Amino acid sequence: MIEFEAVTKQYPDGTIAVNELDLAIDAGRITVFVGPSGCGKTTSLRMINRMIDVTSGHIRIDGTDIMTSDPPVLRRGIGYVIQQAGLFPHRTVLDNVATVPVLTGMSRRAARTRAAELLETVGLPAGMAKRYPAQLSGGQQQRVGVARALAADPPVLLMDEPFSAVDPIVREGLQEELLRLQADLAKTIVFVTHDIDEAIKLGDKVAVLRTGGILAQYDEPAALLGRPVDDFVASFVGRDRGYRALGFLPAERLRLGELPLVELGGTVANARAALVDGWAVAVDEARRPLGWLSETRLATVDGSASLTDDLLVRGGSLYTHDAKAGITAGSLRSALDSALSSPAALGIAVNADGGVLGSVDASDVLAALAAARSQGEVPT
Amino acid sequence: MTGTMTWLNAHWGLVLSLSWQHWYLALIPVLIGLVVSIPLGWLATRSKVLRNTFFYLFGFLYSIPSLALFIVIPVILGTGILDPLNLIIPLTIYTIALMVRSVVDALEAVPWHVRAAATAMGFRPLHRFFAVDLPMSVPVLIAGLRVAAVSSISLVSVGALIGLSGLGDLFTEGEQHQFIGEIVIGVVGSLVLALVTDLVLVLIGRVTTPWTRVRT
Amino acid sequence: MSLWAQLWHWLTTSANWQGGTGIPTRLAEHLEYTGLTMLIAMVIAVPLGIAVGHTGRGGVIVVGVANGLRALPTLGLLTIVVLAAGIGLLPPILALVVLAIPPLLAGTYAGIRAVDPAVVDAAKGVGMRGWQVMLRVEVPNALPLIFGGIRSAALQVVATATISAYVGLGGLGRFVIDGIAEQDYTQALAGALLVAALAIVIDLVLVLVQRLVVSPGLNEVSTRSARRGTRRTRNLSAPGAEVAHTGGSSS
Numbered sequence: 057m058i059e060f061e062a063v064t065k066q067y068p069d070g071t072i073a074v075n076e077l078d079l080a081i082d083a084g085r086i087t088v089f090v091g092p093s094g095c096g097k098t099t100s101l102r103m104i105n106r107m108i109d110v111t112s113g114h115i116r117i118d119g120t121d122i123m124t125s126d127p128p129v130l131r132r133g134i135g136y137v138i139q140q141a142g143l144f145p146h147r148t149v150l151d152n153v154a155t156v157p158v159l160t161g162m163s164r165r166a167a168r169t170r171a172a173e174l175l176e177t178v179g180l181p182a183g184m185a186k187r188y189p190a191q192l193s194g195g196q197q198q199r200v201g202v203a204r205a206l207a208a209d210p211p212v213l214l215m216d217e218p219f220s221a222v223d224p225i226v227r228e229g230l231q232e233e234l235l236r237l238q239a240d241l242a243k244t245i246v247f248v249t250h251d252i253d254e255a256i257k258l259g260d261k262v263a264v265l266r267t268g269g270i271l272a273q274y275d276e277p278a279a280l281l282g283r284p285v286d287d288f289v290a291s292f293v294g295r296d297r298g299y300r301a302l303g304f305l306p307a308e309r310l311r312l313g314e315l316p317l318v319e320l321g322g323t324v325a326n327a328r329a330a331l332v333d334g335w336a337v338a339v340d341e342a343r344r345p346l347g348w349l350s351e352t353r354l355a356t357v358d359g360s361a362s363l364t365d366d367l368l369v370r371g372g373s374l375y376t377h378d379a380k381a382g383i384t385a386g387s388l389r390s391a392l393d394s395a396l397s398s399p400a401a402l403g404i405a406v407n408a409d410g411g412v413l414g415s416v417d418a419s420d421v422l423a424a425l426a427a428a429r430s431q432g433e434v435p436t
Numbered sequence: 437m438t439g440t441m442t443w444l445n446a447h448w449g450l451v452l453s454l455s456w457q458h459w460y461l462a463l464i465p466v467l468i469g470l471v472v473s474i475p476l477g478w479l480a481t482r483s484k485v486l487r488n489t490f491f492y493l494f495g496f497l498y499s500i501p502s503l504a505l506f507i508v509i510p511v512i513l514g515t516g517i518l519d520p521l522n523l524i525i526p527l528t529i530y531t532i533a534l535m536v537r538s539v540v541d542a543l544e545a546v547p548w549h550v551r552a553a554a555t556a557m558g559f560r561p562l563h564r565f566f567a568v569d570l571p572m573s574v575p576v577l578i579a580g581l582r583v584a585a586v587s588s589i590s591l592v593s594v595g596a597l598i599g600l601s602g603l604g605d606l607f608t609e610g611e612q613h614q615f616i617g618e619i620v621i622g623v624v625g626s627l628v629l630a631l632v633t634d635l636v637l638v639l640i641g642r643v644t645t646p647w648t649r650v651r652t
Numbered sequence: 653m654s655l656w657a658q659l660w661h662w663l664t665t666s667a668n669w670q671g672g673t674g675i676p677t678r679l680a681e682h683l684e685y686t687g688l689t690m691l692i693a694m695v696i697a698v699p700l701g702i703a704v705g706h707t708g709r710g711g712v713i714v715v716g717v718a719n720g721l722r723a724l725p726t727l728g729l730l731t732i733v734v735l736a737a738g739i740g741l742l743p744p745i746l747a748l749v750v751l752a753i754p755p756l757l758a759g760t761y762a763g764i765r766a767v768d769p770a771v772v773d774a775a776k777g778v779g780m781r782g783w784q785v786m787l788r789v790e791v792p793n794a795l796p797l798i799f800g801g802i803r804s805a806a807l808q809v810v811a812t813a814t815i816s817a818y819v820g821l822g823g824l825g826r827f828v829i830d831g832i833a834e835q836d837y838t839q840a841l842a843g844a845l846l847v848a849a850l851a852i853v854i855d856l857v858l859v860l861v862q863r864l865v866v867s868p869g870l871n872e873v874s875t876r877s878a879r880r881g882t883r884r885t886r887n888l889s890a891p892g893a894e895v896a897h898t899g900g901s902s903s
Contacts, residue, residue, distance in 0.1 A: 107773070132779035144774075159778065188869025189869060499855045501847050502811055503815055504814065504828070504847045507840050590722070597815070622725070
């Protein structure tokens with residue numbers, strides 16, 4: 057557990073980066089510091105491992121004031137991941153990860169063995185070990201950075217905008233990876249980001265800081281969305297708060313409707329016969345959706361023609377109704393999104409293997425929401 | 437010290453004429469080198485093969501010690517013993533070896549979107565080169581020129597060993613007459629030339645790049 | 653006989669390969685001067701460059717002094733030193749050292765400063781002490797540019813050592829200076845070619861050493877070029893690279 061007690065950081069020229077910060081970070085949880093530029097989130101993080109020293113106030117880790125520790129020794133017990141990864145270009149990936157164990161006295165051989173295990177844990181192929189950082193992509197470098205931070209098995213992990221420099225698809229992968237790791241390792245993670253969506257996705261608790269280093273609100277994400285404490289937090293959290301809050305509501309009890317399914321290759325006339333309310337879904341042999349079939353589109357073609365790819369209307373996101381190892385089930389938010397984005401005004405619900413389960417109607421989602429509210433599942 | 441000042445007063449004209457000659461012999465190669473380097477550098481940005489060839493070729497040439505080059509070049513070109521070309525050609529080669537790299541770096545540092553915008557506006561390639569690429573290359577080019585110029589000024593004095601006059605004469609004469617003051621004057625003169633040339637180049641750089649001095 | 657034929661004759665005359673004035677002796681002398689100078693200059697310049705680069709203080713002075721020393725005319729410095737301090741090995745070596753320091757200092761300082769600040773931050777963050785960061789992270793990463801400085805300095809010294817023959821030193825420059833004095837241009841040309849060959853060989857040897865010593869992870873510095881999306885790699889471990897990175901020598 058990490059405690060901030062009236063922590064202030066003031067620079068010689070007068071700027072106050074962190075202003076009387078009081079907060080307690082729970083052990084074994086992910087706590088996110090989020091806020092606009094100049095809110096002191098990175099400064100606060102860097103004060104935990106004494107990369108920056110406090111001007112006044114105390115920071116305690118498990119009751120011990122950090123000022124009583126020798127900084128390098130303190131840092132060897134804390135994992136530190138930064139935005140640019142900061143990998144040592146002159147060392148191989150394996151040696152990069154083995155850095156802290158070697159620093160704390162482990163034999164190089166033992167350290168390298170541990171490093172190899174960690175590379176696997178963060179999802180990197182074993183062949184990467186002998187490569188140099190310059191040969192890796194941004195996402196791979198970040199994974200190595202995380203592995204390096206975990207190498208000495210520190211109880212605390214500090215992460216300073218670690219995923220901001222990679223593209224959105226890679227970022228999502230890394231976020232999922234972190235959540236998966238955390239489920240296994242239960243470290244005390246302090247994570248800094250400027251992206252409120254990332255904060256809400258990853259944080260067990262989120263601290264919103266305002267410019268000038270002042271704490272605005274420190275709460276669970278659902279509470280942040282549902283009960284912002286003032287206008288600043290409300291606007292920082294964003295205009296789609298209500299919609300985003302749906303992301304926290306599971307949708308297992310959502311009612312799914314029937315969807316007419318047609319396989320490609322048959323005739324257009326057969327397809328037309330299968331349409332319900334002018335729409336049907338084209339699927340492959342494994343019942344995976346390929347696109348929509350619309351009455352208006354099919355009307356332009358002769359009935360005896362073969363049903364081909366180019367006759368499909370594409371559009372609409374998919375909503376995953378069932379979970380499986382590695383695939384999380386969708387929330388009410390993704391269910392609603394699939395209904396709203398579909399050209400047929402009906403969302404497609406699929407199981408964890410991608411096969412069609414049924415349809416999602418927007419009004420069913422809102423009904424599920426009302427049910428959740430009445431059962432007290434929505435924070436108010 | 438007084439001996440030196442007396443000598444200086446008596447030989448002021450000589451020192452000035454030697455300085456002028458020295459400066460002239462040093463800067464002509466730099467100017468020629470610059471002009472030759474620009475097209476060569478431009479070519480190098482277009483072709484990877486050329487780029488690598490130049491890299492190795494000029495690296496190789498730059499490694500050769502000056503005195504050696506001063507002797508070998510006249511033999512290859514068949515120029516007379518006291519021909520100033522014996523100095524100018526090697527120094528030009530050194531300048532080119534240095535500046536081609538600068539030109540390549542400078543041109544590659546021009547942001548692609550600036551070039552793209554210029555082309556989209558209707559600039560023909562050659563016009564765009566002179567209106568956009570070259571002006572934006574000035575800071576890097578000036579940095580390279582400063583090194584080339586100072587280097588050149590320092591090397592001209594070695595020319596005294598092959599009979600070419602410049603401030604280097606003061607070194608050889610001073611050594612022969614065991615008169616250290618004369619040498620000191622030569623060194624100071626050379627340093628002054630280097631400093632003045634450096635300042636002039638910095639000034640030219642400032643004047644031609646007003647956009648780098650604006651506070652945003 | 654043409655000059656080239658005379659040259660060939662000179663190079664193949666066995667008398668020129670023996671004794672106190674023969675090619676091997678002169679070569680050995682030249683290498684001795686170069687080695688001694690580089691050793692002294694490196695002991696002075698490299699630690700200074702590392703220290704100033706690591707702490708960041710005094711950088712302006714260091715760079716200024718290095719640039720200033722580059723402008724010193726070699727012949728002038730040599731003759732002053734010999735007249736002031738007399739004949740012998742030490743005075744010219746002193747001059748050679750003074751001229752070798754600028755590229756070494758500039759290269760070392762530039763190398764340390766060029767290390768990515770994020771890497772230095774990460775090194776501190778994992779718990780390395782100041783000197784550990786300096787020796788285990790900054791220096792290895794600065795090696796390409798440091799080697800650039802070493803190669804530049806070595807060429808500078810080989811060249812200046814050649815000129816030192818004018819003030820009485822031995823070495824391959826002896827052939828050049830004596831050749832000019834005696835109007836024996838064959839000898840001068842031979843000396844010039846030998847010196848040029850020596851310089852090239854030394855540079856190649858240093859390139860080899862660089863390849864061996866510098867981490868393979870640093871050999872290709874990848875730069876996202878101005879052109880959209882393309883990554884251009886610049887090989888820092890090829891002959892001639894020092895021209896680019898330390899601005900070359902002046903001899």
